[in-house]
Amino acid sequence: MDRTLYLNEKKGLAVIRDGPSLWIREKDKAGIRVPARLINMVFIIGNIRMDAGTIALFAENNTPVTLMNRRGDAIAVVMPYNHQSPDHHEEQRRFLRQEGHLDTFREWTSSMRRETQLLVMKKIDWETAQTFLAKGFREKDYTNIVDARRLSKAEEWKTVHEIARNFLMEMVVREIVASDLDPHMGILNREHNFGFALDLYHIIEPETDLLAVQFFTSCRWHDFTVRTNNGSTLSKEGWKNIVQRFENRKKVLAQRMDGIIRGYFDLLRYTAVS
Known part of the structure; x- marks a missing residue:
């Protein structure tokens, strides 16, 4: 395993x-x-x-290896060197260059992100999620739900959210590399290192909100965070808590990422013949 x-x-x-x-x-x-x-x-x-x-x-x-400082900020990502392009590099490049595909990809990522938002809202506010499912919702509506459950100071929330983001971002990179896709071939995030990884992370970003909300709903969260001269970091128990929450979601996240990758390949095939 x-x-x-x-x-x-x-x-x-x-x-x-x-x-x-x-x-x-x-x-x-x-x-x-x-x-x-x-x-x-x-x-x-x-x-x-x-x-x-x-x-x-x-x-x-x-x-892949993510290097983080003690505050939880990502410093670097170490990846294997490959002088040859990934197997699907040219398919990604063709998709990127063809007219109209930017809008197609943006609509797809937006739809997939909304699915993730609904899954997260069902975890943190079931009744509101059912209302959104029936009547629809805007990005602002989702943000308001998350903000209402931020029981911490901004600096502490930022620290935990960044750590959770780093955990999920590495999972995205790993799945992209394992699928022989180019993590740098961004569509929404062009000309960025790990541009394609950032594109797909946008879809599952709400899972970062879930990890942070769950962390701060713990009755002991005050013991999990430590104020420093540079802001905020986590105590030993705080690191254990956020790691355990990520581990508990890993199987679900892996399944979600598998569906996203398969959806992207379907998009490549569909646009190739249309």
């Missing part, structure tokens, strides 16, 4: 490559060997002692 590896800065923590596996050591604890083939996403938070061979091992297994 695929696993996500979370490495959070800790004194005495070190990670080295051991053949096809990782050897994770902590001070005064027995080391743990983890086969790299079992890992499909990696998040490195803060400063971790790690040899270059570990990063190379992730690249060899086509596993």
Whole structure:
């Protein structure tokens, strides 16, 4: 079963490559060997002692790595190098260049995003979701529902929301790479690194809202956040909480991303013959 590896800065923590596996050591604890083939996403938070061979091992297994600072901001994404274009690069390029396809793609992403918004609203406000389902809703209506459940200060919400965004963004990148699509071939986000990943993230972005809302509905959320000179970050228990919430949604998110990728391929095929 695929696993996500979370490495959070800790004194005495070190990670080295051991053949096809990782050897994770902590001070005064027995080391743990983890086969790299079992890992499909990696998040490195803060400063971790790690040899270059570990990063190379992730690249060899086509596993993206997101580097985050201790506040949870994404600093970089490490991906495997491929001097050849992904299998579907030319199909994506043709779609991008053909007249009228921008509007088609924008309508598709808007429709798929609304589906995600409804799924999220059913989780946080069932009755309102049923009303929206019957009568329709605007982006502003959805935003108002989420804002009404922001029980935290703006800085704390931003921190948790950014961490959740990074988790979901890596999942999007992983699914794109696994499907032999070009993550940089953006349509709505042209001329941007990871432009296509940003396009698809826009569809599932409401899931980021869900993770943040659920985090702050916990009766202990005040213990999960820490004020710093630079704003806000999470305590050790706070990181555990948001990670567990993401893990609980991973299966649903993976299924959702699979449907989105298949929908995009359907769009490519439809426009190719129309």
